[in-house]
Amino acid sequence: MKIAVAYKWAPNPQDAAVGADGSVDWSRAKPAVSEYDPVAVEVGRRLADATGAELVGLSVGGPDVASPMAKKAALSRGLDSAVVVADDALAGAGTTPTGRALAALVQRLGDVDLVLTGDSSVDAGAQMVPAVLAGALGWPALTDVVAVSGTAGDLTVERAHAGGSQVLHVTGPVVLAVAADAVVPRVPGMKDILSAGKKPTEEVPLADLAGWQTAPVEVVATAGPELKVRKGQVIDGADPAAAVTALVAALRADGVL
Amino acid sequence: MSSTYILVAGDARISALVAAAPGATTAVVVGTRAVADAVATSGVGSVVWLGEPGDAPLEAFAGPVADLVAAAAPDVVLASTRPADRVLAGAVAARLGAPVHTMASKVEVHDGAAEVTRAVFGGIARQTLRTAGPVVVVVDGGTLGEGGSAPVEEVAAAPAPTVRVVETRAAERTQVDLGRAQRIVAVGRGLKAQEDVAVVEGLAAVLGAETACSRPLAEGVGWFTKDRYVGVTGQHVQPDLYVALGISGQLQHTVGARAAGTVVAVNTDASCPYFAEADYCVVGDLYAIAGALTDALR
Numbered sequence: 001m002k003i004a005v006a007y008k009w010a011p012n013p014q015d016a017a018v019g020a021d022g023s024v025d026w027s028r029a030k031p032a033v034s035e036y037d038p039v040a041v042e043v044g045r046r047l048a049d050a051t052g053a054e055l056v057g058l059s060v061g062g063p064d065v066a067s068p069m070a071k072k073a074a075l076s077r078g079l080d081s082a083v084v085v086a087d088d089a090l091a092g093a094g095t096t097p098t099g100r101a102l103a104a105l106v107q108r109l110g111d112v113d114l115v116l117t118g119d120s121s122v123d124a125g126a127q128m129v130p131a132v133l134a135g136a137l138g139w140p141a142l143t144d145v146v147a148v149s150g151t152a153g154d155l156t157v158e159r160a161h162a163g164g165s166q167v168l169h170v171t172g173p174v175v176l177a178v179a180a181d182a183v184v185p186r187v188p189g190m191k192d193i194l195s196a197g198k199k200p201t202e203e204v205p206l207a208d209l210a211g212w213q214t215a216p217v218e219v220v221a222t223a224g225p226e227l228k229v230r231k232g233q234v235i236d237g238a239d240p241a242a243a244v245t246a247l248v249a250a251l252r253a254d255g256v257l
Numbered sequence: 258m259s260s261t262y263i264l265v266a267g268d269a270r271i272s273a274l275v276a277a278a279p280g281a282t283t284a285v286v287v288g289t290r291a292v293a294d295a296v297a298t299s300g301v302g303s304v305v306w307l308g309e310p311g312d313a314p315l316e317a318f319a320g321p322v323a324d325l326v327a328a329a330a331p332d333v334v335l336a337s338t339r340p341a342d343r344v345l346a347g348a349v350a351a352r353l354g355a356p357v358h359t360m361a362s363k364v365e366v367h368d369g370a371a372e373v374t375r376a377v378f379g380g381i382a383r384q385t386l387r388t389a390g391p392v393v394v395v396v397d398g399g400t401l402g403e404g405g406s407a408p409v410e411e412v413a414a415a416p417a418p419t420v421r422v423v424e425t426r427a428a429e430r431t432q433v434d435l436g437r438a439q440r441i442v443a444v445g446r447g448l449k450a451q452e453d454v455a456v457v458e459g460l461a462a463v464l465g466a467e468t469a470c471s472r473p474l475a476e477g478v479g480w481f482t483k484d485r486y487v488g489v490t491g492q493h494v495q496p497d498l499y500v501a502l503g504i505s506g507q508l509q510h511t512v513g514a515r516a517a518g519t520v521v522a523v524n525t526d527a528s529c530p531y532f533a534e535a536d537y538c539v540v541g542d543l544y545a546i547a548g549a550l551t552d553a554l555r
């Protein structure tokens with residue numbers, strides 16, 4: 001029995017350079033395992049250890065997804081193995097082709113009844129891939145999952161819900177998007193990083209996956225971000241009372257207070 | 258004429274979706290009859306209600322919703338960013354092979370092609386994207402709309418039988434709607450201890466403001482409820498005044514408050530990124546500044 005964890009190898013847009021015309025230069029933004037995905041790996045690790053399942057990492061994206069650095073970074077988080085699709089056609093792919101390609105990979109892997117994902121990716125932050133992935137598989141999806149126990153086919157899932165929480169019983173295959181604070185993921189040590197290099201990895205050619213494509217999306221215009229012009233007035237707070245006097249006067253003059 | 262399907266999971270607050278929808282609108286409602294009735298008076302053209310959910314979570318209706326929308330073949334599908342709504346939207350996108358757009362500001366249909374203007378990569382740039390076919394757009398739902406009385410057609414659907422709600426625990430703290438707040442005092446990891454939340458609440462009280470926070474203060478430590486964090490995956494707010502105390506100004510946070518009228522950032526670090534997006538950049542200790550500001554306004 002296998003538990004799959006979908007992870008993304010992605011850069012933080014905070015580190016990208018954006019031109020006035022909206023062009024994005026990623027050259028200084030270094031990709032990494034997307035911030036919240038190690039939480040999903042950790043949840044999967046604990047469940048796999050409790051049930052004797054194999055924990056398989058799945059990732060689809062551009063060629064760098066198959067780089068030794070990317071595979072090691074993912075495997076050192078606690079995966080048993082990794083299966084990736086690394087193809088130019090999937091570099092920067094949108095939610096739907098990404099979710100569909102992951103679904104095709106899950107089907108190809110076989111013997112999987114539980115797919116875990118993180119809450120959202122650092123570069124897109126759309127929180128949509130788990131839903132598309134589940135839809136493509138015809139499985140239900142649940143998000144904001146804080147705890148999972150049991151075995152696939154008989155899972156107890158707890159999730160954050162409307163400010164409170166909800167406990168669900170799942171008797172079939174399911175995609176679970178794990179809340180960012182579900183568990184604290186381990187920090188990989190030297191041993192994890194060294195053993196990651198010896199774990200099995202497989203690179204699946206994109207041609208082996210069927211039905212991942214979607215209608216082409218054409219970029220007809222780009223622009224910089226929608227930013228209001230801000231005053232950027234610096235107020236020295238070393239003397240808090242004086243700083244507050246200046247701030248209150250400025251806010252009154254602006255008509256805000 | 259173009260047509261839009263609006264997906265609703267258990268929450269009738271869809272005014273922003275109705276406002277953004279091109280062409281004739283049909284709402285597909287998963288949830289109780291009361292939700293379907295509230296949606297019917299929010300300005301949509303018609304409502305399809307999938308029947309009482311019983312102990313099925315609303316996500317269990319994703320398959321039937323996808324079937325229904327695929328059969329209708331609309332130009333645009335809209336859904337809110339609330340969790341169960343996203344699951345419905347994802348299933349529809351997977352079925353239609355349609356792209357999903359989030360952070361969208363404009364949705365149009367020209368000659369059967371959908372054109373969406375949206376922020377990309379968490380808000381660092383904008384793009385207008387054209388697709389010759391349906392698109393799925395997921396944005397803030399808005400508030401409870403008012404208008405019309407659309408007919409509600411019941412099309413009872415069978416939810417996925419493999420997932421059931423066993424227990425629901427209600428929220429311990431009251432929920433807020435930060436989207437409507439006129440003033441907000443938000444705090445980040447510059448806050449050192451949970452008891453110091455009182456400092457933030459004190460300032461908010463004299464300002465008549467709501468309190469909010471960055472994501473790390475609502476997760477893990479749980480000093481604030483999750484509906485109080487602002488940002489790309491949190492609340493998108495538009496107050497007249499946004500005071501950010503001890504928040505570094507990472508893109509994922511600031512993008513949620515960019516519509517604010519005036520932004521005051523207080524940070525000990527004069528080079529923090531928030532100062533590039535603030536009107537008043539107070540270089541100083543949040544405790545000292547918040548305290549002095551509270552005294553000055555009392």
Ligand SMILES: Cc1cc2nc3c(=O)[nH]c(=O)nc-3n(C[C@H](O)[C@H](O)[C@H](O)COP(=O)(O)OP(=O)(O)OC[C@H]3O[C@@H](n4cnc5c(N)ncnc54)[C@H](O)[C@@H]3O)c2cc1C
Nearest residue numbers: 445446447471472488489490491503504505509510525543
């Ligand atoms: C996919 C994804 C989605 C995310 N979504 C969101 C989101 O929606 N919202 C969100 O907020 N974050 C989000 N994040 C997290 C985000 O990237 C940042 O990590 C987070 O916003 C940082 O919070 P912070 O500014 O409070 O903390 P920090 O970045 O640690 O900043 C703390 C700041 O406090 C200042 N400080 C310290 N002490 C004092 C003092 N005494 N007085 C004044 N200043 C002080 C420091 O100089 C520093 O600038 C997301 C991340 C990811 C990967």
